[in-house]
Amino acid sequence: MRSFVTSTLLASVALAAPAKRQNTYAPGSPPPGGPGHQTPAKLNVQVGDRPYYLVDDMDDGPLKEKLQSCSEGPFKPSDFVFSHRGAALQFPEHSMEGITAARRQGAGVIECDVAFTKDKQLVCRHAQCDLHTTTNILNQTDLASKCTTPFTPAADGKPATAKCCTSDITLAEFKTLCGKMDGFNPNGTTVEEYMDGTPYFRTDLYATCGTLMTHNEFIDKVDSWGLQFTPELKTPEVPMPFDGYTQEQYAQDLIDAYKERNIDPSRVWPQSFLPDDIFYWIDNEPDFGKQAVYLDERVDTPEGYANATASIPSLAERGVKVLAPAFFALTKLDEAGKIVPSEYALAAKKAGMDIVAWSFERSGWLNKGGDYYYQYVSKAINNDGDMYTVLDVLAQQVGIKAIFSDWPATVTYYANCFGLGK
Numbered sequence: 441m442r443s444f445v446t447s448t449l450l451a452s453v454a455l456a457a458p459a460k461r462q463n464t465y466a467p468g469s470p471p472p473g474g475p476g477h478q479t480p481a482k483l484n485v486q487v488g489d490r491p492y493y494l495v496d497d498m499d500d501g502p503l504k505e506k507l508q509s510c511s512e513g514p515f516k517p518s519d520f521v522f523s524h525r526g527a528a529l530q531f532p533e534h535s536m537e538g539i540t541a542a543r544r545q546g547a548g549v550i551e552c553d554v555a556f557t558k559d560k561q562l563v564c565r566h567a568q569c570d571l572h573t574t575t576n577i578l579n580q581t582d583l584a585s586k587c588t589t590p591f592t593p594a595a596d597g598k599p600a601t602a603k604c605c606t607s608d609i610t611l612a613e614f615k616t617l618c619g620k621m622d623g624f625n626p627n628g629t630t631v632e633e634y635m636d637g638t639p640y641f642r643t644d645l646y647a648t649c650g651t652l653m654t655h656n657e658f659i660d661k662v663d664s665w666g667l668q669f670t671p672e673l674k675t676p677e678v679p680m681p682f683d684g685y686t687q688e689q690y691a692q693d694l695i696d697a698y699k700e701r702n703i704d705p706s707r708v709w710p711q712s713f714l715p716d717d718i719f720y721w722i723d724n725e726p727d728f729g730k731q732a733v734y735l736d737e738r739v740d741t742p743e744g745y746a747n748a749t750a751s752i753p754s755l756a757e758r759g760v761k762v763l764a765p766a767f768f769a770l771t772k773l774d775e776a777g778k779i780v781p782s783e784y785a786l787a788a789k790k791a792g793m794d795i796v797a798w799s800f801e802r803s804g805w806l807n808k809g810g811d812y813y814y815q816y817v818s819k820a821i822n823n824d825g826d827m828y829t830v831l832d833v834l835a836q837q838v839g840i841k842a843i844f845s846d847w848p849a850t851v852t853y854y855a856n857c858f859g860l861g862k
């Protein structure tokens with residue numbers, strides 16, 4: 441098996457296919473995790489203004505009419521909808537406030553990207569070393585000095601630098617931080633300027649002090665809601681073993697947190713970019729491994745894409761059941777300029793793999809053809825409403841099981857309209 445590059449900041453996560461459990465949202469239905477698990481109260485799902493704005497923006501046609509016909513709901517949670525980093529379009533990522541918003545928006549599966557602290561405790565962060573862009577650590581004098589690379593201001597045409605990792609601090613120290621919107625200003629000459637880098641399409645409105653979560657706190661909260669989990673074992677950014685902590689122990693600790701709580705493995709979709717993590721779970725924790733989600737970033741280069749497509753049958757043979765590439769890799773334009781399933785998507789389907797795509801609502805305005813996520817279909821899109829055109833091909837033609845979204849409501853609206861997920 442080839443080795444793979446590590447996850448990049450751009451390519452965050454991904455996730456897994458929906459589970460087979462019963463819908464647990466109706467009052468009186470059995471709790472999902474068996475005895476000892478809370479039955480969730482009835483939930484009034486709110487999709488907010490954004491899906492209506494996007495539908496209005498669509499070009500006229502049958503898809504727009506269908507989506508308009510669903511305007512008055514009802515909307516309920518769907519496991520077609522994977523919350524990506526919470527509700528990171530508007531809430532600090534991986535915060536309690538973010539996952540609370542994701543639940544309200546109807547996400548059926550909630551994500552925690554898992555990283556470890558200096559004392560080898562698991563916490564939710566998108567990357568082991570993103571504390572300088574996702575928290576206020578640089579503004580905390582006592583902790584800022586513990587960063588791998590303390591802050592250096594921009595000067596003489598050189599950008600500002602800083603690098604702060606979860607493994608630089610203890611769990612107790614981590615819990616004193618505030619979550620902020622992910623971003624930084626490389627031209628910052630002070631910590632305040634550096635921290636002020638929220639992209640134009642996000643907002644600081646809810647970034648007063650996002651509540652950071654440990655992996656255990658995440659599990660307990662999502663369990664109390666009766667929802668499903670998608671923890672991602674983030675690729676370490678320090679050499680492993682770290683102070684005696686091995687990659688295998690790290691992968692095992694992630695699963696043990698669910699076992700200790702008697703969480704049914706059918707509710708857990710562990711993800712990793714590293715094939716060896718996926719194989720570890722398949723071999724050592726088969727109940728969890730059979731839902732392990734292989735985040736496939738080989739597709740990022742044309743040669744890697746071809747190799748990835750060719751390798752799908754052998755991955756299936758090895759026991760991998762869920763593939764998760766960035767969604768651009770699942771579609772292409774045909775000769776007539778129509779958006780259609782890609783070779784990778786067809787190969788995954790042929791091998792009987794489930795597909796979870798990532799990540800919706802990270803791209804800002806699409807009027808100039810979109811970004812990384814829309815690179816193969818940029819000639820076919822010209823407005824934000826085209827997000828639903830792309831999602832429709834992914835859902836109806838590629839047949840994805842689910843998609844991660846930074847704003848779950850956008851996908852919840854579509855999933856409810858088409859009866860997708862449980």
Ligand SMILES: *[C@@H]1O[C@H](CO)[C@@H](O)[C@H](O)[C@H]1NC(C)=O
Nearest residue numbers: 578579580581584630631632
């Ligand atoms: C933290 O932020 C406050 C308010 O912006 C500022 O006055 C203070 O100097 C900052 N502290 C550090 C260590 O940068």
Ligand SMILES: *[C@@H]1O[C@H](CO)[C@@H](O)[C@H](O)[C@H]1NC(C)=O
Nearest residue numbers: 597624625626627628636637
């Ligand atoms: C940083 O400064 C460069 C050079 O002046 C400029 O091109 C760039 O837009 C600035 N970036 C930000 C985020 O302000």
Ligand SMILES: *[C@@H]1O[C@H](CO)[C@@H](O)[C@H](O)[C@H]1NC(C)=O
Nearest residue numbers: 442738741743744745746747
């Ligand atoms: C693709 O596969 C070929 C043949 O196995 C290998 O030589 C090459 O390095 C691979 N390239 C990438 C980008 O994975």
